[in-house]
Amino acid sequence: MQNSDQNAGPGDTSGLRSDISADVIRATALRHPWRNLISVALLVFLGAFLYDASHREIYDWPTYKQYLFNDRVLSGVVVTLELTAYAMVIAILLGIVLAVMRQSPNPVLKSLAWSFIWFFRGTPVYVQLVFWGLLSTVYPSITFGIPHVGNIATIPSINNLSLFVLAVIGLALNEAAYMAEIVRAGLLSVDRGQEEAAKALGMGWGLSMRRIIIPQAMRIIIPPTGNEVISMLKTTSLVTAIPLTIDLYMATRDISANTYKPVPLLLVASTWYLVFTSVLMVLQYFLEKRFARGYAQMGLEANSLALEGQGGG
Amino acid sequence: MMNSNSEFMVDAQGVRKSFGAHEVLKGITLTVAHGEVMCLVGPSGSGKSTFLRCINHLEVVNGGRLLVDGDLIGYRERGDTLFELKASEASLQRRGIGMVFQKFNLFPHLTALENVIEAPIRVKKLAKDVAVARGKELLTRVGLEAKFDAYPAHLSGGQQQRVAIARALAMDPKLMLFDEPTSALDPELVGEVLDVMRELAQSGMTMIVVTHEMGFAREVADSLVFMDDGLVIETGKPADVLLNPTHERTKAFLSKVL
Numbered sequence: 095m096q097n098s099d100q101n102a103g104p105g106d107t108s109g110l111r112s113d114i115s116a117d118v119i120r121a122t123a124l125r126h127p128w129r130n131l132i133s134v135a136l137l138v139f140l141g142a143f144l145y146d147a148s149h150r151e152i153y154d155w156p157t158y159k160q161y162l163f164n165d166r167v168l169s170g171v172v173v174t175l176e177l178t179a180y181a182m183v184i185a186i187l188l189g190i191v192l193a194v195m196r197q198s199p200n201p202v203l204k205s206l207a208w209s210f211i212w213f214f215r216g217t218p219v220y221v222q223l224v225f226w227g228l229l230s231t232v233y234p235s236i237t238f239g240i241p242h243v244g245n246i247a248t249i250p251s252i253n254n255l256s257l258f259v260l261a262v263i264g265l266a267l268n269e270a271a272y273m274a275e276i277v278r279a280g281l282l283s284v285d286r287g288q289e290e291a292a293k294a295l296g297m298g299w300g301l302s303m304r305r306i307i308i309p310q311a312m313r314i315i316i317p318p319t320g321n322e323v324i325s326m327l328k329t330t331s332l333v334t335a336i337p338l339t340i341d342l343y344m345a346t347r348d349i350s351a352n353t354y355k356p357v358p359l360l361l362v363a364s365t366w367y368l369v370f371t372s373v374l375m376v377l378q379y380f381l382e383k384r385f386a387r388g389y390a391q392m393g394l395e396a397n398s399l400a401l402e403g404q405g406g407g
Numbered sequence: 408m409m410n411s412n413s414e415f416m417v418d419a420q421g422v423r424k425s426f427g428a429h430e431v432l433k434g435i436t437l438t439v440a441h442g443e444v445m446c447l448v449g450p451s452g453s454g455k456s457t458f459l460r461c462i463n464h465l466e467v468v469n470g471g472r473l474l475v476d477g478d479l480i481g482y483r484e485r486g487d488t489l490f491e492l493k494a495s496e497a498s499l500q501r502r503g504i505g506m507v508f509q510k511f512n513l514f515p516h517l518t519a520l521e522n523v524i525e526a527p528i529r530v531k532k533l534a535k536d537v538a539v540a541r542g543k544e545l546l547t548r549v550g551l552e553a554k555f556d557a558y559p560a561h562l563s564g565g566q567q568q569r570v571a572i573a574r575a576l577a578m579d580p581k582l583m584l585f586d587e588p589t590s591a592l593d594p595e596l597v598g599e600v601l602d603v604m605r606e607l608a609q610s611g612m613t614m615i616v617v618t619h620e621m622g623f624a625r626e627v628a629d630s631l632v633f634m635d636d637g638l639v640i641e642t643g644k645p646a647d648v649l650l651n652p653t654h655e656r657t658k659a660f661l662s663k664v665l
Contacts, residue, residue: 291512294463295526295578296502298495305529309516388516388558 157358161349162365170345171366173258177330177341181265182323188266189273196278207274214271219264223335226264227257258340261333269326276318280311312385320378324371331363342366413477416441416582416613417462423470424457431457433637434471439582439615439630444608446624446645447617449634450660455617458634459584462615463504464497475504476581502530505575509587511567513559519546519570520555523577531578538577545573549603565596569603576607583607585616621665625649633657 147153161167195207214222225232284307292302331343339348346359353359417439424432431454439445447455460466461473464481473480480500482489492500514522523542527533533541546555549569559567568588575583585604589597601623608614608627618624624631624645631645633654641648641657649665652658 285512287508287510287512288514290465291506291508291514293465293498294501294504294506294508295574296498296530297526298498301529305525306514310514313516385516388518388560 152357153361154355154358157353157355158361161346161359161362164349164362166345166349167342167362167366170340170342171370173340173345174327174330174342174366175370177258177261177265177333178323178327180262181269181330182326184262184266185269185273185322185326186277186319188270189277192270192274193277193281196274197281211271211274214268215275219268219329220332220335222268223261223264223332226260227336229260257336257338261330261336261338264336265326265329265333269322272322273319276315276322277311280313280315281307283314284310309385313382313389316378316381316385320374320381323378324374327370327374328367413474415439415474416443416476417615418474419458419471420473421471422458422461422468422473424454424461424466425469431637432461435634435637435639436471437632437639437642439613442611442613443629444612444614444616444627445630445632446628447615447632447634448619448621448624448660449640453634454637455634456586459506459586459615459617462582462584463501463506464492465506467491475500498530502578503581505578505580505583507568507571507575507583507585507588509590511559511564511571511591513567513571513574515559518556518558519551519562519573522559522570523574526574527577542573542577545576546570548576548606549573550599563596564592565599568592568600572600572603572607581613583612583614585614585618587617587619589618589620619664621649621661633660635660 148155192207192210195203196211198204198207288306288310289302292306297306330341333341334344338344343363346363347356350356350359415438417437419435419437422432422435423430433454435454435458437445447459449455457466461468462475462480467481478500481492481497483492483496484490513519514525517525520539520542523545524533524535524538527538527541528535543552543555546552549572551566551569551573554562554566554570557566559570562570572588588604589600592600597620601620604614604616604623605627616624616628628645631643631648632639633641633648633652633656635656641652641654648657649661652661
């Protein structure tokens with residue numbers, strides 16, 4: 095800093111100090127004592143918690159290990175994944191239909207879609223699932239007339255399939271209400287000029303939706319949809335309301351009812367939920383990258399144009 | 408004059424267009440010959456962009472007749488009754504009419520080349536290699552041979568508009584519509600787009616250009632139409648209209664822009 099006196103002498107009227115960039119700053123970095131202290135304290139707490147957990151008897155790690163790859167648990171994992179996949183696929187397709195209906199010029203379609211969303215988003219999914227479980231009671235004619243709801247769960251060998259289907263329907267219809275709003279937000283985010291440009295090139299509505307509008311809307315739709323898939327994976331644990339009892343959570347509950355050791359089996363269930371939510375997060379990352387084409391490098395725009403300008407000048 | 412199945416490329420007879428109670432076009436009558444370059448000028452809100460959008464049926468005409476190369480736009484006439492065209496039939500009519508927008512409206516998720524070949528492949532069902540070869544040829548024609556794989560976000564405004572022109576040309580239109588193609592550009596980028604349009608005009612393309620570039624109009628256009636308040640006020644050779652306007656409103660407008 096002392097150099098600057100020499101550079102900007104009294105005779106220097108230009109005001110330009112071209113060699114100021116040669117002044118490399120060699121300052122002592124600002125210290126953050128509190129930041130370090132808090133970090134250390136948190137790490138100590140975490141370490142203590144982990145040490146305690148590894149020794150605490152009620153966690154019962156031997157039982158955890160014993161049941162982590164238990165057959166019933168693994169088939170519960172499969173059921174949970176199937177429920178998630180089927181329910182999400184139906185919900186996304188139905189959500190697209192509902193979103194398009196809401197933008198339709200036909201007032202009947204519009205209000206039907208609005209009412210669907212109003213109902214299925216406005217009531218708890220648990221209550222809805224109980225209702226789906228009662229479907230055979232409410233509409234006995236379409237279910238071979240089984241009179242008592244309680245009976246359904248007691249003869250799973252016959253009704254497993256239909257309970258599974260009811261669970262998928264119940265989860266899917268509830269989720270479709272949320273997906274409809276996500277898809278609608280995505281469609282609205284695409285500039286109207288895009289549709290006009292597609293039209294002007296002779297593209298019909300379906301083609302411009304498929305090739306132009308939806309690929310751009312995906313950028314907006316995918317992040318919240320990833321959240322919904324993760325949320326769905328966990329919501330499947332509510333299918334006990336149907337009652338469907340073969341999913342991951344109920345499988346671990348059943349086992350702990352026999353072993354009287356609920357805590358290690360809760361840990362088993364949590365582990366599997368975490369494994370698959372982690373996988374979904376990775377998948378979401380790659381999907382987001384895929385649909386960010388043409389946008390991701392937007393920040394470089396200024397740089398590349400500046401370079402070009404230099405080249406041309 | 409080029410070969411054709413009609414006397415005029417565009418034949419507008421008393422075209423009217425309203426948005427609700429607001430009448431934007433109050434009876435536009437004009438003709439554009441084959442191979443003619445027409446510039447539409449006038450103050451904002453005069454209806455020139457709306458008229459342009461009526462020509463390719465982006466806006467539905469409420470009154471009068473609008474024919475492009477002999478085809479009634481948007482309707483089928485049977486006896487003395489008009490029937491609205493189905494969306495697919497309207498799409499078919501639009502294929503022959505290229506449009507360039509003020510804000511380019513390139514597809515941001517596609518590269519320059521993909522923008523150009525999308526409609527030829529999907530709409531005209533061209534084979535991909537044929538479409539790619541033609542697309543590269545068109546991008547080269549507008550001076551973008553180095554930018555085939557660039558996304559629109561990586562292109563300057565002038566480059567984007569030139570891609571948009573190539574994209575419209577890829578459908579082999581018989582008529583090109585330009586809706587203020589240079590209005591959204593930085594001043595130093597206007598020239599490169601006008602150069603491409605000049606070259607296109609010299610190649611014999613029929614063009615209707617809504618513009619504020621009076622220099623371009625005088626140099627390139629065969630005819631100049633001055634519109635105000637939804638009506639054609641004055642028509643003529645660009646030099647005549649620009650230098651010796653006969654109508655008061657034309658004079659008032661030109662005194663502000665020249």
